[in-house]
Amino acid sequence: MSVVPAGTLYRGKVGMWSWVLHRISGVAIFFFLLVHILDTALVRVSPEAYNVVIESYKTPVIGLAELGLVGAILFHGLNGVRIILVDFWSKGTKYQNIMFWIVLVLAVGITAYFTPGHLERVLEF
Amino acid sequence: MSDVKEIAEIPSFTVKLSIRRFDPEKSEEASWQEYEVEMHATDRVLDALHKIKWEQDGSLTFRRSCAHGVCGSDAVRINGRNRLACKTLIKDLDINSTITVEPIKGLPVEKDLIVDMNPFYQAYKDINPFLVANDKPEKERLQSPEDRARYDDTTKCILCAACTTSCPVFWTDGQYFGPAAIVNAHRFIFDSRDEEADVRLDILNDKEGVWRCRTTFNCTEACPRGIEVTKAIAEVKQAILRGRP
Amino acid sequence: MSVQIEIPNSPRKQRVTNWEKYGWLYMRISGPLLIVLIFTHVFVNLFTGEGIKQIDFAFVAGKWADPFWQWWDVAMLWLALIHGTLGMRTVINDYTEKPKLRTALVGTLWSVSGALILLGTLVVFTFDPCPPTSNPDLLPSFCEAIASS
Amino acid sequence: MTKVHHHEFDVVIVGAGGAGMRAAIEAGPHARTAVITKLFPTRSHTGAAQGGMAAALANVEEDSWEWHTFDTVKGGDYLVDQDAAEILAKESVQAVIDLENMGLPFNRTPDGKIDQRRFGGHTRDHGKAPVRRSCYAADRTGHMILQTLYQTCVKLGIEFFNEFYVLDMIMTEVDGQEVPAAVVAYDLATGEIHIVRGKSIVYATGGFGKIFKTTSNAHTLTGDGIGIIWRKGLPLEDMEFYQFHPTGLAGLGILLSEAARGEGGILRNASGERFMERYAPTIKDLAPRDMVARAMANEVREGRGAGPNKDYVLLDLTHLEPAVIDAKLPDITEFARTYLGVEPYTEPVPVFPTAHYAMGGIPTNIKAEVLRDNDTVVPGLYAAGECACVSVHGANRLGTNSLLDINVFGKRAGMYAVEYAKTAKLPPLPDNAEAGVIALLDKVRNSKGDEKVAVLRKELQDTMDANAQVYRTEESLNEALNKISELRARYEKISIQDHGQRFNTDLLEAVELGFLLDLAEVLAYASRERRESRGGHFREDYLERNDDKFMVHSMLYREGEPTGEIGAGIRVDWKPVVITNYQPMERKY
Numbered sequence A: 001m002s003v004v005p006a007g008t009l010y011r012g013k014v015g016m017w018s019w020v021l022h023r024i025s026g027v028a029i030f031f032f033l034l035v036h037i038l039d040t041a042l043v044r045v046s047p048e049a050y051n052v053v054i055e056s057y058k059t060p061v062i063g064l065a066e067l068g069l070v071g072a073i074l075f076h077g078l079n080g081v082r083i084i085l086v087d088f089w090s091k092g093t094k095y096q097n098i099m100f101w102i103v104l105v106l107a108v109g110i111t112a113y114f115t116p117g118h119l120e121r122v123l124e125f
Numbered sequence B: 001m002s003d004v005k006e007i008a009e010i011p012s013f014t015v016k017l018s019i020r021r022f023d024p025e026k027s028e029e030a031s032w033q034e035y036e037v038e039m040h041a042t043d044r045v046l047d048a049l050h051k052i053k054w055e056q057d058g059s060l061t062f063r064r065s066c067a068h069g070v071c072g073s074d075a076v077r078i079n080g081r082n083r084l085a086c087k088t089l090i091k092d093l094d095i096n097s098t099i100t101v102e103p104i105k106g107l108p109v110e111k112d113l114i115v116d117m118n119p120f121y122q123a124y125k126d127i128n129p130f131l132v133a134n135d136k137p138e139k140e141r142l143q144s145p146e147d148r149a150r151y152d153d154t155t156k157c158i159l160c161a162a163c164t165t166s167c168p169v170f171w172t173d174g175q176y177f178g179p180a181a182i183v184n185a186h187r188f189i190f191d192s193r194d195e196e197a198d199v200r201l202d203i204l205n206d207k208e209g210v211w212r213c214r215t216t217f218n219c220t221e222a223c224p225r226g227i228e229v230t231k232a233i234a235e236v237k238q239a240i241l242r243g244r245p
Numbered sequence C: 001m002s003v004q005i006e007i008p009n010s011p012r013k014q015r016v017t018n019w020e021k022y023g024w025l026y027m028r029i030s031g032p033l034l035i036v037l038i039f040t041h042v043f044v045n046l047f048t049g050e051g052i053k054q055i056d057f058a059f060v061a062g063k064w065a066d067p068f069w070q071w072w073d074v075a076m077l078w079l080a081l082i083h084g085t086l087g088m089r090t091v092i093n094d095y096t097e098k099p100k101l102r103t104a105l106v107g108t109l110w111s112v113s114g115a116l117i118l119l120g121t122l123v124v125f126t127f128d129p130c131p132p133t134s135n136p137d138l139l140p141s142f143c144e145a146i147a148s149s
Numbered sequence D: 001m002t003k004v005h006h007h008e009f010d011v012v013i014v015g016a017g018g019a020g021m022r023a024a025i026e027a028g029p030h031a032r033t034a035v036i037t038k039l040f041p042t043r044s045h046t047g048a049a050q051g052g053m054a055a056a057l058a059n060v061e062e063d064s065w066e067w068h069t070f071d072t073v074k075g076g077d078y079l080v081d082q083d084a085a086e087i088l089a090k091e092s093v094q095a096v097i098d099l100e101n102m103g104l105p106f107n108r109t110p111d112g113k114i115d116q117r118r119f120g121g122h123t124r125d126h127g128k129a130p131v132r133r134s135c136y137a138a139d140r141t142g143h144m145i146l147q148t149l150y151q152t153c154v155k156l157g158i159e160f161f162n163e164f165y166v167l168d169m170i171m172t173e174v175d176g177q178e179v180p181a182a183v184v185a186y187d188l189a190t191g192e193i194h195i196v197r198g199k200s201i202v203y204a205t206g207g208f209g210k211i212f213k214t215t216s217n218a219h220t221l222t223g224d225g226i227g228i229i230w231r232k233g234l235p236l237e238d239m240e241f242y243q244f245h246p247t248g249l250a251g252l253g254i255l256l257s258e259a260a261r262g263e264g265g266i267l268r269n270a271s272g273e274r275f276m277e278r279y280a281p282t283i284k285d286l287a288p289r290d291m292v293a294r295a296m297a298n299e300v301r302e303g304r305g306a307g308p309n310k311d312y313v314l315l316d317l318t319h320l321e322p323a324v325i326d327a328k329l330p331d332i333t334e335f336a337r338t339y340l341g342v343e344p345y346t347e348p349v350p351v352f353p354t355a356h357y358a359m360g361g362i363p364t365n366i367k368a369e370v371l372r373d374n375d376t377v378v379p380g381l382y383a384a385g386e387c388a389c390v391s392v393h394g395a396n397r398l399g400t401n402s403l404l405d406i407n408v409f410g411k412r413a414g415m416y417a418v419e420y421a422k423t424a425k426l427p428p429l430p431d432n433a434e435a436g437v438i439a440l441l442d443k444v445r446n447s448k449g450d451e452k453v454a455v456l457r458k459e460l461q462d463t464m465d466a467n468a469q470v471y472r473t474e475e476s477l478n479e480a481l482n483k484i485s486e487l488r489a490r491y492e493k494i495s496i497q498d499h500g501q502r503f504n505t506d507l508l509e510a511v512e513l514g515f516l517l518d519l520a521e522v523l524a525y526a527s528r529e530r531r532e533s534r535g536g537h538f539r540e541d542y543l544e545r546n547d548d549k550f551m552v553h554s555m556l557y558r559e560g561e562p563t564g565e566i567g568a569g570i571r572v573d574w575k576p577v578v579i580t581n582y583q584p585m586e587r588k589y
């Protein structure tokens, strides 16, 4: 018996892609969190050590990544609420589609709102 | 005498189909094969498959029976989505580009569009898909129209597997019970006559049960019977949390 | 595959309680809490004041001087890490097929997470905002008051 | 060398539609039972049945099994065996209760009982007014029956051989009597052969609508079971009676249940006239199917058809509340939308008669035992469902009586098969039992001609639609028979393209065509020999029912190989009709 390797990509709709994004963002946040705990732990080593590492957070490259992180957290968190509504609200399955777009607009919107100020700070560095 | 003609003179056109072929007797590899057929707008993808099988390539293999979406034989992946070939009208697809047809995903492919359905049926059997009621009524058991309506949606299932094989979680390791099994459990869990809801709820509380559903809605979108599959799954999840239907 | 006789249905054995349900519930309970915790955290640290620029030892020490923020961050640490670990476990379960590899990966995951939770908690509660040997410029302003007293 | 497997059971059931599974449910708990089916059970065509299942439950209005018997007899144009019809009507109530108890989700009345609705030809008090007798589950009654029966089989742990094509039956002599010893099946997945022995064998293989082009039947309804019986030299009964259902989606044949008319749908011609008022003044659109189908065909013939080619009539549901349509006819309205792009809320639906149901088939008695002549049974051999002819449908089946038939006589077949198996010994298996099937397959596999299965099948279907449909004449039937002879000769020269072992549907379609040719020929032959008009069989050259000569069932026998001459190798004989209470009268509605 053989499972023939998949042909094309499955063309799921909003539900599937929101899950893909949710998963990617969740994993990304998880790894960030691991690093974030470690770097914060440096405060127990010495102020110098902590500050050195934190300075690198303020460079343009990492600064851009931080935007991504903020976007990811926003999306993951808001989409998490969407999932919870789908699970517990009787009309959740009916409105899941529109809820996804609301989540996306909010996540992108808030990130965009935050971007100029943040970029200014990391770029002048 | 009563040779029935088409509803109106429907223009015909050439469509290109690309079909995923696989025959383990010939090759270990699956490959895409292209066909061109003359079709009418009212024709269905199943008609196109038949046309190819009957006129061009008799070795093309697929399942089908009723040809109008009630038997569940011909779930395949058309243009990347699970559909019944007999319910997908050519005109509803983009006929300017090639139509792709491939087997449903996540079950072992046996030949061309035919997959091994046994794992699918096994999951179905595992949820005890039958009424358990120990009273011995003389006549019919009574059930109010409201109670009857409670599980109407999930009685429509034709076990075509379009849902289960569209589920990204099912693709991962094939261990997940899958939406179809849950739909059929739902049909009994919410049937007021049934006495074994707790057993079924317990079965679906399994590691491979409802909790694996990530609400990706592919199943709902794929179901040719229009069953609100994700909703049914959500209802089962809640019933497990409550401990009763 | 020769004879395809279906396996007649056999009654199912009652299994031991499993934790899937609780894991699933945990994701849904921690989620909304995390929204409050994390969104506020991000807002305070990155949106208000100087944003990312303000963050240094002094900033952190300043916050943790207040038990409110200490508990805030510890709650966030526990909830988020367990949430993330449960989530990662799901991901691992999905994509590993060999039981051994699966056990190994999930084991590692929990060990790392457990260690980090402990570490983080220790850091927050044993944290000294004014380590005596350090350059006073790097310390929060209240250290001077403490030092001079 | 093809691999051959052997199995032994007490009861072997061929076919897992409603009849087969109903039998299995009776047999399973009492005997080692196997069900062999070429389709996965829930894909059987019983699942396509929509309208309902008749039973005089009297849940919503007064009703009695006697009235039901009368309607069945009259509906069948008096060619019904009345003893069988009485059983059908009497046992209908229990049959419905059985299904409900197994879990079937019938629609309910406000007080929680099984709801019932009207259906063509079912009347109160011997034709006084339509009665609500059809028990239903939306317009998915067959689907629910099939699912419920399968669920019950799962519960009982019935053994299924899925996607196994039975292609032959082995007969052997025991105590001077020919009895069935085994069936020989072809495993689609592997191409291997399985000899399944049983003490009793039940045929429940369904119909053969695929001899026609426009049909409500599935692609897989090729009459294999009936064909096997025929090739064994056993007779077939009443094959000329084939039902054309009035409301098939025009051009496609997909069925719109009579329930559409039961709920108030009206047939109209091009000018919007409710033409059934002219043909059946009392019950109009709910007249029996043969009458409605002929009326429709007549409207079209006389130029009152609708559409660009004036070749169909219209089923009007627009005066019904959309809510009623959604609640009671959801599926069939969806068919109209999906396949014709017509919105039944606001537009009438184009319909035309479609080949639907075989009244005839394998002759059986009321114990579902197969007959080898007018009254001798073949011990251990049973048949039920559409493939069988207990003759409860006579010359025309009433709507909802078939789902009833498969349940009542499916159950009986199971019961009596077990009873027989309890005392019988497993008949010895002759040597080389697989030889017949291997020869059959090899012949197709190795044939090197240039004829194509699909072409022959299409020509067969075209000729049957043109010559043996709603209207028939001596001439048209001879034409059909001629054509079939020609096709038979060409069938010898077919070739297939797939020579593999696994899932070789190319091979099986060719084998199925062989059965279709056989049955089409029997049908056309029997139709020619019945020189009268009765029920579903309408002869333009013999317009009247002729009770003096033809108040009898036809019994068709295969005598030798077909030679290519018209009807050579077929012999017709006649069998009296069992009459208990109802003397033949003119059938008026």
Ligand SMILES: Cc1cc2nc3c(=O)[nH]c(=O)nc-3n(C[C@H](O)[C@H](O)[C@H](O)COP(=O)(O)OP(=O)(O)OC[C@H]3O[C@@H](n4cnc5c(N)ncnc54)[C@H](O)[C@@H]3O)c2cc1C
Binding pocket: D014, D015, D016, D017, D018, D019, D020, D036, D037, D038, D039, D040, D041, D044, D045, D046, D047, D048, D049, D050, D051, D052, D053, D054, D141, D142, D164, D165, D166, D167, D204, D205, D206, D207, D216, D217, D218, D221, D223, D224, D225, D255, D257, D356, D357, D384, D385, D386, D387, D399, D400, D401, D402, D403, D404, D406
């Ligand atoms: C569209 C439609 C609507 C209908 N609506 C109604 C209705 O409302 N009310 C009503 O009373 N009747 C209705 N009928 C008629 C009724 O549904 C059928 O006559 C009845 O379901 C037949 O059941 P069956 O069990 O005899 O055969 P089927 O359900 O057709 O089953 C045949 C079985 O035999 C198996 N089989 C066939 N050949 C072989 C072989 N060679 N080897 C192994 N297995 C084989 C198949 O796999 C299948 O399992 C309808 C029919 C159609 C087509």
Ligand code: HEM
Binding pocket: A019, A022, A023, A025, A026, A027, A029, A030, A031, A033, A073, A076, A077, A078, A079, A080, A081, A083, A084, B213, B214, B215, C027, C028, C030, C031, C032, C034, C035, C038, C080, C081, C083, C084, C085, C086, C087, C088, C090, C091
């Ligand atoms: C901001 C608030 C958050 C909310 C509301 C939230 C919500 C959720 C929910 C409801 C799920 C379950 C999804 C499902 O079962 O389908 C989930 C999964 C997940 N979350 Fe979160 N989460 C949040 C923050 C986080 C954080 C901080 C992390 C990282 C540490 C994280 C990592 C994950 C991971 C890895 C998954 C698994 C994804 C998957 O299985 O596809 N989440 N989240």
Ligand code: SF4
Binding pocket: B072, B156, B157, B158, B159, B160, B161, B162, B163, B164, B179, B180, B183, B222, B223, B224, B225, B226, B227, B229
């Ligand atoms: S739920 Fe829908 S998609 Fe899934 S098996 Fe049933 S009918 Fe098919």
Ligand code: F3S
Binding pocket: B163, B166, B167, B168, B169, B170, B178, B179, B212, B213, B214, B215, B216, B217, B218, B219, B220, B229, B230, B233
């Ligand atoms: S596709 Fe799968 S993840 Fe859930 S919503 Fe459907 S079962």
Ligand code: FES
Binding pocket: B063, B064, B065, B066, B067, B068, B069, B070, B071, B072, B073, B074, B075, B084, B085, B086, B087
């Ligand atoms: S052929 Fe029956 S569902 Fe498509």
